[in-house]
Amino acid sequence: MPLTAEGMTPAGLRAMNDAAGNGAVNRVLSVQRAGGSGSGRHSRSEGSGSGRHSRRDAPARRDPKDVMKDIKSEVDGPPLVNYGARRQGRAHEEFWMRFPRFKDGEEAEETTHETSALLFDSMKGAQERARQEEPDGGAEDANNREVQGMLINDRLVFASNFNSSVDTLVSQGRQVYGHEPSLQELLAFQQSQEGRRRGLHAYEAENLEAKLASYRRKNAAIVSGQRGAGEQGRGPDPAAKVLQAQLNSPVIVVDVEDKNLHTMLTSPKYAGRVFLLRFAQLDPRAKKQGKNRGEMKQEESVHAEQELLIALSHAGVTPGQAATKPLVIMGKYRPCMGCAAALTYYRDQMGFGNLSFDENYGHYFQGSVNSLHTHLEHIIDDDYLAHIKQMVRNDITSTPAMAHEAAPAGAGHRRRGPTLRVPGRLAARQADVTPVASDAEFDEDGTYTRVARPLQDTWTVDTAPAGIGKGTAAHQVPRRRTDKLTQDQTDQLHGLWNGGAGAGATNESRQQAIELLFNYHRSSTMSLKHLGSAVDLSENRLGTYLTRYEKEGHWTHTPQRSNKPARGAASTTTATSRKKGAVEKQFSKGRPLDRAGKDTIKAAIRGLSGNAWCADWERRHSGRSSSDLNPTKAPLDLLATLARLRRDDNYSVSEMSAYLHTGSNGDNLRKALNRKGKERLAQIEGDSGAASSAQADQYAAPAPAQADHYAASSSQADYYQAGSSSGAGYYAADSSSQAGHYGGESSATGAGYQPQVPEVPGFTLHLDPFGQAIYVEDDTGHHYILVGGRMVRFQTSVDAGDVRMSDY
Ligand SMILES: [Zn+2]
Known part of the structure; x- marks a missing residue:
């Protein structure tokens, strides 16, 4: 075995052998060989590649694509469940x-964790400044969620999700200070209280602000030279030492593919410096192919800890070159499962035996593992899979308590701290690192004292704040629906909904019908299609109505008429043969356009990005142009959405028109809806027979899951116990008494009420509060709506009260 790889000191190799065994050495060497240069580089083209496969003495390496499939089946089902319709990824039923x-x-x-959290707040603060200067300027920072720092060879490297977050912070720094800013100068940028609180519950915001204030005090103690050398019961703090080393040196912004990165990460010349990482591959680029060729693609992102590993990889830093000093990767958040597995892989397989990170991992996000596959393909192998399996099967997800909360009596002790097993619904919505119990205080002379943070409250299940909510089955189990309505029931429903014997339907009769339909659907196995046919509604529409009824009860405006032809006529009817009703009746004044309505319109417009009319609207809406738009030229699918809002939500046309900038009296929009929007809407949803069967073909339903597979979930508590000797050992009480303590929540993963808008393989269906079916792409987390049988992507806005964790 050759032991002379360049850049590998004998000590480094020994450290690797001690830490990870010979396998790790072999792996590192083979990766270096594959790169051909001996530098240990493994970019995409050379990563998984031929080098390793062709080695006679290396075991055959499976195709990463096959490993990805295995990972997907590992996380797609018990013991993992979905949280927040997968916006918060997957995790266990208990945390x-x-x-x-x-x-x-x-x-x-x-210190690396706390500095990352401060730097994140500074990025947000810089974004706010940039937006004040120019509302459309700066980056769209809403999706930046994380900063992670890496201590390596006595220097600190920070990464965030988006390049633009780094760019805006540094350019604001230059502007304010008139020179290349230092880290401490950048940390002076702070987010406004309003910005920090956006989308958070009051207790979450208070928790965040208390922590940031504490981190700032500790940072002040570091900067004043009082913290870091091993004081007041603390050990030496090499990260604090870096922060003190060159207080006035500017941060260095460097790309992960920069040729000098290896030197920057390893040479003594750069010790004490602070780096901010960019990854040029993520920058917005013009599309090279396809219909929208030339159009700029959105900026992409990666999880911050991945960017740090990508930097190590591209720079070709070998384990030996990082082995003599502490090597730490810590961020504001705990790593998601995919990143935790990658960090474990770098420690155990790649030979970075001294790598320290937060092993109390958070949720699983498919997008994160996909991006590892894209950017660090060389780690996607059976060892990586084994780390995922370990996290999924033998342990459970971790979640932080709040910074002022003490553990209750009966909590166990696990990985150096008090830990309690709690139901997932109580898990925090933020995957923060476990709070630190210490704080810093200053007296009048500015002398720092290390103190314990007072824990004002003791956590109890009764007072625990709302968490992420209950998880749902990671796999939707198709239920067999065979029951039929009796003829009497059918006639009753039809009469209530559509009227009969000369009398029209009333608001009350329709409400009664909705209640009946809801109860039939929920308590029996009747499908929406079957129930819908009784009242001449498409299953999609009925599903929307029932969801809305379930969430809001009866709404003030019950739909006034069915858009679907009488029973039996479905196959021959066209849109024009439908009853139109008197125009003046259809366009009664209507109610004001509220936030929900605006959001729906905006989502529809953003979903049609690339359309010239929509681009004009964006310009007009942001004040970059002042000319009104012509509603008859609006995209048909947008007009259909407006027609649906008008019909189902009774929004005032003139208010919708004002929002669309198509004239304040709404006359032109009214015409456009009558001439085009309604017909398009009818095409999209009215022909339930034709359309939904076509959709069913197009999106062939996934094969029904095997019952056996899901039966396992009933014994999940046992499963954890049996599967995890370490996990069970740490825990004070046994799992059965635990279940009793928390009210014996069933571990069944029944999906509950699932309206049957069409399922699309590869997407998780989610109905938003307005009943709009949202498809969340499993691979990317991107949001789509189904418009006229086509999946259309749209941008979610961050301030919709929908806090996402790190599913960016
Ligand atoms: Zn991650």
Whole structure:
């Protein structure tokens, strides 16, 4: 075996052998060989590649695509469930809740975490400044969720999700200070209280602000030279030492593919410096192919800890070159499962045996693993899969308590801190690192004292704030629906909904019908299609109505008429043969356009990005142009959405018109809806027979899951116990008494009420509060709506009260 790889010191190799065994050495060497240069580089073209396969003495390596399939089947089902319709990814039904603890012995980890959290707040603050200067300027920072830092060879490297977050921060710094800014100068940018609180519950915002204030005090103690050398019971803190080393040196912005990155990460010349990473591959680029060729693609993102690993990989830093000093990767958040597995892989398989990171991982996000596959393909192998399996099967997800919350009596002790097993619904909506129990205080002379943070409250299940909510089955189990309405029931429903014997339907009769339909659907196995046919509604529409009824009860405006022809006529009817009703009646004044309506319109417009009319609207709406738009030229699918809003929500046409900038009296929009929108709407949803069967063909339903597979979930508590010797051992009480304590929540993963808008393989269906079916792409987390049988992507806005974790 050749032991002379360039850049590998004998000590480094010994460290690797000690840490990870010979396998790791082989792996590192083979990766270096595959790169051909001996530098240890493994870019995409050379990563998984031929080099390794052709080695006679290396075991055959499976195609990463096959490993990806195995990972997907590992996470697609029990014991993982979905949270927030997968916006919050997947996790276990129970979590380790981790309470504040002292991080003695992890001083560098503590400081790297706290500095990352401060830097994140500064990025947000810089974005706010940039937006004030120019509403459309700067980056769209709404989706930046994370900063992670890496301590390597006595220097600090920080990464965020988006390049633009780094760019805006640094350019604001230059503008304010008139020179290349230092880290401390950048940390002076702070987000406004309003910005910080956006989308958070009050207790979440208070928790966040308390933590940031504490981190700032600790940072001040570091900057004043009082913290970091091993004081007041703390051990030496090499991360604090870096922060102190060159207080006035500017940060260095560097691309992960920069040729000098290896030197920057390893040469003594750069010790004490602070780097901010960019990854040029993520920058917006013009599309090279397809219909919208030339159009700029959106900026892409990666999880921050992945960007740090990508930097290590591109720079060709070998384990030996990072082995003599502490190596730490810590961020504001705990790593998601995919990143935690990647970090474990770098430590255990790649030979970075001294790599320290937060092993109390958070949720699973498919998009994160996909991006590892794209950017770090060389790690997607059976060892990586084994790390995922370990996290999925032998342990459970971790979640933080709040910074002022003490663990209750009976909590166990696990991985250096008080830990309690709690139901997933109580898990935090933010995957923050476990809170630190210490704080910093200053007296009048500015002398720093290390103090314990007072824990004002003790966590109890009764007072626990709302968490992420209950998970749902990661796999939707198709239910067999065979029951039929009796003829009497059918006639009753039809009469209530459509009227009969000369009398029209009334608001009350329709409400009664909705209640009956809801109860039939929920308590029996009757399909929406079957129920819909009784009242001449498409299954999509009925599903929308029932969802809305379930969430809001009866709404003020019950739909006034069915858009679907009488029973038996479905196959021959065209849109024009439908009853139109008197125009003046259809366009009664209507109710004001509220937030929900505006959001729906905006989503429809953004979903049609690339359309010239929609681009004009964006310009007009942001004040970059002042000319009104012609509603008759609006895209048909947008007009259909407006027609639906008008019909189902009774929004005032003139208000919709004002929002669309198509004239304030709404006359032209009214014409456009009458001439085009309604017909398009009828095409989209009215022909339930033709359309939905076509859709069923187009999106062939996934094969029914095997019953056996899901039966396992009933014994999940046992499963954890059996599967995890370590996990069970840490925990104070046994799982059955635990279940009793929390009210014995069923571990059944029944999907509950699932309206039957069409399922699309590869997407998770989610109905938003307005009954709009949203398809979340499993692979990317991108949001789509189904418009006229076509999947149309749209941008979600961050301030919709929908806090996402790190599913960016
Ligand atoms: Zn991640």
